[in-house]
Amino acid sequence: MPRDGSYRAFSMGRDLIYKHTNLNLIGQNQVLQSFQVISDQNMSLVPYKEGSVILDDPTSRSLVIVYPSNGSLEFFEKVFDTESDEVESSWNQAAKASIASFVCPECGTEVNPSVEEITEVKDASVGSSNKVLKVLKEPRSSRRLRSKGILSRKYFKLLESSHRHYSLEQNERPVLAPQHQFFLPDNLFIPGYFHKFFKTLSLLGNGARGSVYKVVHKIGDIELGIFAVKKIPIGNDMAWFQKCIREVKALSSLTNRSANLITYNHVWLEMNTACGLVRTLDGRQLDAVEDIPCIFILQEYCSGGNLEDFIFKDVFHKLQDLQSPKERKKKFLYRRKHPNEALGLSTEQIVSIIKDLATGLQELHDIGLIHRDLKPSNCLLLEENIEERPIAEYFPTIIIGDLGECQMDGESRTATGATGTLEFTAPEVIIPGTSQHRPTNYNEYTFASDLYSLGMISYFIVFGELPFESQLEIGQLKDNILGFILNRSSLIRKHEEMHLKSIDTRIFDLMLLLLSKTATERPSAGEVIQFLEKLTDKPVQVELISTPSSNELELLKDDTNFSPQNEAITADYVSLTDEKTQETSAEQRPALLTQYKTILCIGINMILTITILSFSGASITAHFSLILLGISFKTNLKSQRWILLALCAILMINLRGQATKSITFT
Numbered sequence: 001m002p003r004d005g006s007y008r009a010f011s012m013g014r015d016l017i018y019k020h021t022n023l024n025l026i027g028q029n030q031v032l033q034s035f036q037v038i039s040d041q042n043m044s045l046v047p048y049k050e051g052s053v054i055l056d057d058p059t060s061r062s063l064v065i066v067y068p069s070n071g072s073l074e075f076f077e078k079v080f081d082t083e084s085d086e087v088e089s090s091w092n093q094a095a096k097a098s099i100a101s102f103v104c105p106e107c108g109t110e111v112n113p114s115v116e117e118i119t120e121v122k123d124a125s126v127g128s129s130n131k132v133l134k135v136l137k138e139p140r141s142s143r144r145l146r147s148k149g150i151l152s153r154k155y156f157k158l159l160e161s162s163h164r165h166y167s168l169e170q171n172e173r174p175v176l177a178p179q180h181q182f183f184l185p186d187n188l189f190i191p192g193y194f195h196k197f198f199k200t201l202s203l204l205g206n207g208a209r210g211s212v213y214k215v216v217h218k219i220g221d222i223e224l225g226i227f228a229v230k231k232i233p234i235g236n237d238m239a240w241f242q243k244c245i246r247e248v249k250a251l252s253s254l255t256n257r258s259a260n261l262i263t264y265n266h267v268w269l270e271m272n273t274a275c276g277l278v279r280t281l282d283g284r285q286l287d288a289v290e291d292i293p294c295i296f297i298l299q300e301y302c303s304g305g306n307l308e309d310f311i312f313k314d315v316f317h318k319l320q321d322l323q324s325p326k327e328r329k330k331k332f333l334y335r336r337k338h339p340n341e342a343l344g345l346s347t348e349q350i351v352s353i354i355k356d357l358a359t360g361l362q363e364l365h366d367i368g369l370i371h372r373d374l375k376p377s378n379c380l381l382l383e384e385n386i387e388e389r390p391i392a393e394y395f396p397t398i399i400i401g402d403l404g405e406c407q408m409d410g411e412s413r414t415a416t417g418a419t420g421t422l423e424f425t426a427p428e429v430i431i432p433g434t435s436q437h438r439p440t441n442y443n444e445y446t447f448a449s450d451l452y453s454l455g456m457i458s459y460f461i462v463f464g465e466l467p468f469e470s471q472l473e474i475g476q477l478k479d480n481i482l483g484f485i486l487n488r489s490s491l492i493r494k495h496e497e498m499h500l501k502s503i504d505t506r507i508f509d510l511m512l513l514l515l516s517k518t519a520t521e522r523p524s525a526g527e528v529i530q531f532l533e534k535l536t537d538k539p540v541q542v543e544l545i546s547t548p549s550s551n552e553l554e555l556l557k558d559d560t561n562f563s564p565q566n567e568a569i570t571a572d573y574v575s576l577t578d579e580k581t582q583e584t585s586a587e588q589r590p591a592l593l594t595q596y597k598t599i600l601c602i603g604i605n606m607i608l609t610i611t612i613l614s615f616s617g618a619s620i621t622a623h624f625s626l627i628l629l630g631i632s633f634k635t636n637l638k639s640q641r642w643i644l645l646a647l648c649a650i651l652m653i654n655l656r657g658q659a660t661k662s663i664t665f666t
């Protein structure tokens, strides 16, 4: 028998063809049963496409896809050799863990053709035989593709439609006593699916509904990719189930893969342990934790964590107590390496984050969905800062996640009975009072209420905190949200007082528009994107921050897409820009400007000294010159230029007077 794995696998494949051909005459079920026998010995059997199954043989690193419906069979072998592939790039290593790394030895077809570019390299390990290995190469659009997981959407779609059939055939649920029966029909459950096809790597976080885990999806010992799975215990509560399934409905209505919305892959129901819930169905407490119905939602994994942690921990160095010793050490080394880095994000980073979120919101709003719970912990960073670049160089893609509170535009909020997170909730949708004393009339969530949340996120990413006191009791917090007032000058002052990285002040204008108390004054997601595009198109010189900027006004005024109501804000903005001259510190002015001012000041004082020295005695001009000297220290650049001219004129007059005097004297 040849020692080469692929040959062995191929001969095994022939063996299967033989079995398959025979059994095809008998029927599809028997094909499955027959493969199951093989699977029990040394292979895994997984449903793959409609009516088809994948048969995985880990020893030979090969896959066989069986299509019982038409009697065909495809054979794939893994192209990577763990011992000898020195040519592997990190991308290839990632691909190695994917089903896409299986290529048919006959024709070169990949199991998953979503990775398009393939390059051929000589396999050094086979020496003169010149065997060609097909190595996956990173495609142009790889950034998103890679982090989205390499498995195609089709894989999960087909998996969903076929695995139930398979699982139910193989694993019948035990018949439960009537008091332990659930309102959900038995045939909706996929017993043992999570345990069989996923390995939990870590807990990513706990939310109000359930827990999110980082998992690896595997078939046998072949890893298909890293995912995040949200497990929501639903027990026997029909109303709760209805509410939880909303997330699935919202996720599945996102038919196009979106750049800034979480990608949902797959959902199923399974009996599993509830997170933190250790009661039996009849309320008794047992030593052993009983399994209850849970919804599993498999979604793309965002390796950068959430925006709340990023801003608190990485940008503002807060929450030190919650950091592991490893994280603290990393931070310490980072700060030692970048000791002079000011706190806060740069204009470009803030713009990039707001733009990503606005793009996600726009896509959601375009299909009529209101997010309702947009907050930093629901905004995920797609990529980790792997190379540990300085924070100033880290531009992660931001994804909107957790669509659990989503509702259709026009739908009544009473249908969901839930509210988003208070601090990020628009004032008009906050119901005053307590849960016992609720008014009967209240406003519905709208697209504009999502935009308010975006405004509050903008505030949070700029300042690393919210405009409310922390630890407030709910009633007080509601009052604070309804009553807080922001204005441009106070925002700029706060920013200066915190000594944050200087930013383009137009960000404050956008923040004020989004946080407007009047919902109709808020821009739409599309308008926010336009605003930010214009902002980055016409970068503001730092100098312009300290002087009234016609550019900035144009930017707001020229935008025909801005609603007329926004003009009021623009007018406020116009009056406020006049205050800016006094407000902005010298720190924000460019070094060149400061140098120019110093030279001008020296010039004024030199001329002044000459003028005074040229006086034969105290005169009105000497007094006047001294007054001008005092003024020159206080004034801005433009006035200093005038003072210089005035002093020159005084000097000329004085010199002329001196000359006339000496002529008369002689």
Ligand SMILES: Nc1ncnc2c1ncn2[C@@H]1O[C@H](COP(=O)(O)OP(=O)(O)OP(=O)(O)O)[C@@H](O)[C@H]1O
Binding pocket: 204, 205, 206, 207, 208, 209, 210, 211, 212, 228, 230, 262, 299, 300, 301, 302, 303, 305, 306, 373, 377, 378, 380, 401, 402
């Ligand atoms: N797809 C994902 N990739 C990586 N981490 C995730 C993913 N989804 C969620 N998380 C992490 O798990 C945490 C919990 O998520 P979840 O959506 O359940 O709750 P939450 O938004 O924090 O709270 P709530 O349910 O109250 O809104 C998130 O804050 C995030 O850090």
